Amino acid sequence: xxxxxxxxxxxxxxxxxxxxxxxxxxxxxxxxxxxxxxxxxxxxxxxxxxxxxxxxxxxxxxxxxxxxxxxxxxxxxxxxxxxxxxxxxxxxxxxxxxxxxxxxxxxxxxxxxxxxxxxxxxxxxxxxxxxxxxxxxxxxxxxxxxxxxxxxxxxxxxxxxxxxxxxxxxxxxxxxxxxxxxxxxxxxxxxxxxxxxxxxxxxxxxxxxxxxxxxxxxxxxxxxxxxxxxxxxxxxxxxxxxxxxxxxxxxxxxxxxxxxxxxxxxxxxxxxxxxxxxxxxxxxxxxxxxxxxxxxxxxxxxxxxxx
Numbered sequence: 001x002x003x004x005x006x007x008x009x010x011x012x013x014x015x016x017x018x019x020x021x022x023x024x025x026x027x028x029x030x031x032x033x034x035x036x037x038x039x040x041x042x043x044x045x046x047x048x049x050x051x052x053x054x055x056x057x058x059x060x061x062x063x064x065x066x067x068x069x070x071x072x073x074x075x076x077x078x079x080x081x082x083x084x085x086x087x088x089x090x091x092x093x094x095x096x097x098x099x100x101x102x103x104x105x106x107x108x109x110x111x112x113x114x115x116x117x118x119x120x121x122x123x124x125x126x127x128x129x130x131x132x133x134x135x136x137x138x139x140x141x142x143x144x145x146x147x148x149x150x151x152x153x154x155x156x157x158x159x160x161x162x163x164x165x166x167x168x169x170x171x172x173x174x175x176x177x178x179x180x181x182x183x184x185x186x187x188x189x190x191x192x193x194x195x196x197x198x199x200x201x202x203x204x205x206x207x208x209x210x211x212x213x214x215x216x217x218x219x220x221x222x223x224x225x226x227x228x229x230x231x232x233x234x235x236x237x238x239x240x241x242x243x244x245x246x247x248x249x250x251x252x253x254x255x256x257x258x259x260x261x262x263x264x265x266x267x268x269x270x271x272x273x274x275x276x277x278x279x280x281x282x283x284x285x286x287x288x289x290x291x292x293x294x295x296x297x298x299x300x301x302x303x304x305x306x307x
Contacts, residue, residue: 008033008054008069008070008071008072008075009069009070009071009072009191010068010069011066011067011068011069011070011191011237012068013059013061013062013064013066014064014066014190014191014192014193014194014237014238015059015062015064015066015193015194015238015244015247015248015251016059016061016062016064016247016251018059018060018061018062020059020060020061021057021058021059021060021068022057022058022060023057024055024056024057025056025057025058025065026053026055026056026065026226026227026232027053027055027056027227028050028051028052028053028055028227029050029051030050030052031052031053031054031055032052032053032054032055032234033054033055033069035052037075040052040234041079043234044079044234044235051227051228051232052234053067053227053232053233053234054067054069054070054234054237055067055068055069056232056238056239062244062247062248063241063243063244063247064238064240064244064247064248065217065238065239065240065241065244066237066238066239067237067238070191070237071191071234071237073191076191079234093265094265095125095265096125097265097294098262098263098264098265099125099126099129099184100129101262101263101265101294102126102184102211102213102262102301103126103129103130105211105258105260105262105301105303106130106180106182106209106211106303107130109209109257109303111135111179111180111207111208111209112135112179112205112207112208113135113136113137113179114135114136114137114138114177114178114179114180114205114208115136115137115138115139115140115173115174115177115178115179115180116130116133116136116138116139116140116178116179116180116181116182117140117141117142117170117173117178117180117181117182117200117203118139118140118141118142118181118182118183118184119142119143119167119168119182119183119186120142120143120167120183120184120185120186121141121142121143121152122143122145122148123148123151123152124141124148124151124152124155126182126184127139127141127152127155128155130180130182131155131156135179136179136180137160138160138162138177139155139156139160139161139162140162140164140172140173140178141161141162141163141164142164142166142167142168142169142170143163143164143165143167144165144166144167146165149163168196168199168200170199170200170202170203173203174203175202175203176202176203176204176205176206177203177205178203178204178205178208179204179205179207179208179209180208180209180210180211181200181203181204181208181209181210181211182210182211182212183210183211183212183213184212184213185213185214185215186212187212187214187240187248188214188215188231188235188236188238188239188240189235189236189237190237191237193238193248193252194248194251194252197248197249197252197253197254198252198253201252201253201254201306204305204306206306207305208305208306209303209304209305210254210302210303210304210305210306211301211302211303212245212301212302212304213262213299213300213301213302214239214240214245214299214300214302215231215236215239215240215298215299215300216239216240216241216242216261216298216299216300217229217231217239217240217241217298218241218242218243219261219296219297219298220298221297221298222298229298231298240300241300242259242300245259245300245302246259246302249302249304253306253307254304254305254306254307255304255305255306255307256302256303256304257303257304257305258301258302258303259300259301259302259303260300260301260303261296261299261300262296262299262300262301263294263295263296264294264295264296264297264299265293265294
């Protein structure tokens with residue numbers, strides 16, 4: 001642990017703006033706010049014998065769990081630039097099944113003809129499920145990782161597909177032109193979620209559908225594993241529950257239609273290894289991808305529409 005030559009940002013609640021946090025709710029033995037940036041580099045990716053995270057407190061007003069001290073925009077940009085694929089070790093088939101489950105929930109909702117907008121589509125595992133919908137005339141994909149663009153560009157004709165490296169560069173999208181918007185494990189990473197959602201709302205047509213997947217800090221798995229829960233990490237400045245995601249959406253001008261726990265598919269050995277790691281036990285487990293089981297492991301999908 002080093003002296004704090006590099007200062008981090010002090011934050012109020014990113015949902016309601018309240019500055020009253022009360023006591024620390026979740027932390028690590030050595031909290032990240034006492035390390036300098038160079039020391040935190042080695043704790044940025046993966047699982048470690050000693051977990052280091054920024055302390056999470058609970059907002060006294062809306063009860064959102066967030067870190068009052070966190071990285072600045074510039075520090076985050078540098079850290080994300082050297083971050084590997086966070087799905088490494090999970091078979092593509094399992095990832096596709098999980099994304100298909102998200103789509104099966106979304107497809108139950110009717111929406112008017114218009115555009116589709118997705119932030120952080122990665123290789124398009126969710127996108128490919130919806131790309132053939134005849135009601136969608138234009139696909140706006142915001143993905144800063146240009147290495148996946150060749151894969152994304154194959155999903156639709158160039159006249160229907162618009163790719164942007166700016167994650168939230170919505171200025172090119174015509175106002176009220178989007179009938180479906182999707183954010184899968186994006187909202188957990190944003191230091192200004194209300195601001196981004198308000199910008200997105202301006203692009204959505206009346207009656208449009210927004211689908212958001214986030215972690216659920218009120219889940220049974222989070223309670224069992226404590227601060228060893230994988231979602232407690234340096235990449236997440238806040239984490240949501242069904243209650244707090246509803247409050248956030250209302251603050252951003254959305255009506256929540258549904259909040260539902262979702263199913264994830266993982267190989268049994270992958271789950272076993274990461275459960276042991278969550279409890280601080282690091283051993284090598286032989287990989288066997290053939291047996292994949294569906295579990296509700298602490299993710300929620302929120303369906304909302306602009307007010």
